[in-house]
Amino acid sequence: MTSSPESAPARFKDLCLDARDHQALADWWCAAMGYVRRGEGEPVGRPVAIVDPVGGGPLIWVVPVPEGKVVKNRMHHDVYGDVERLRGLGARVVQEPDAAKGIPWHVMRDPEGNEFCVFAPAG
Known part of the structure; x- marks a missing residue:
């Protein structure tokens, strides 16, 4: 069965990645993938958006959470x-x-x- 984007109940928007130290992990993924922060000066405790500066990859939100990772990612x-x-x-x-x-x-x-x-x- 195939569907068109118009008939699909959802379509891809962004990726989100939880992190205890979201500022540091955003910087790590920027260094790892050549991404940059979408904006500077995000309020402390707010998600950080990182983007591919040439527009080839998806926007990634690095989201602060209080708990550490416990089990394998799904x-x-x-x-x-x-x-x-x-x-x-x-x-x-x-x-x-x-x-x-x-x-x-x-x-x-x-x-x-x-x-x-x-x-x-x-x-």
Whole structure:
């Protein structure tokens, strides 16, 4: 079954990422993906919007929450990237690629433990 955007009950808007230290995690994702803060001087305790400065990626809200991450994400980012450079920024590898299982990506965690998958750069 196919549907058109006009007939769909919802359509994609933004991504949201919870964080205990949302200011620091927004800065981390900006460094990791080349994003920038959409606006400066957000009130303390308010979500931080980060954007791709060339308009290629989605807007991401980094939202302050009081609790730390406890269980595996049910939704996550997939990115093209350099695993070693991401490690240098503070990400941790939690699963290596496994050719025998057909898994060509790394699973990593950002500094707050949010999982994301890293694929070799396209091309």
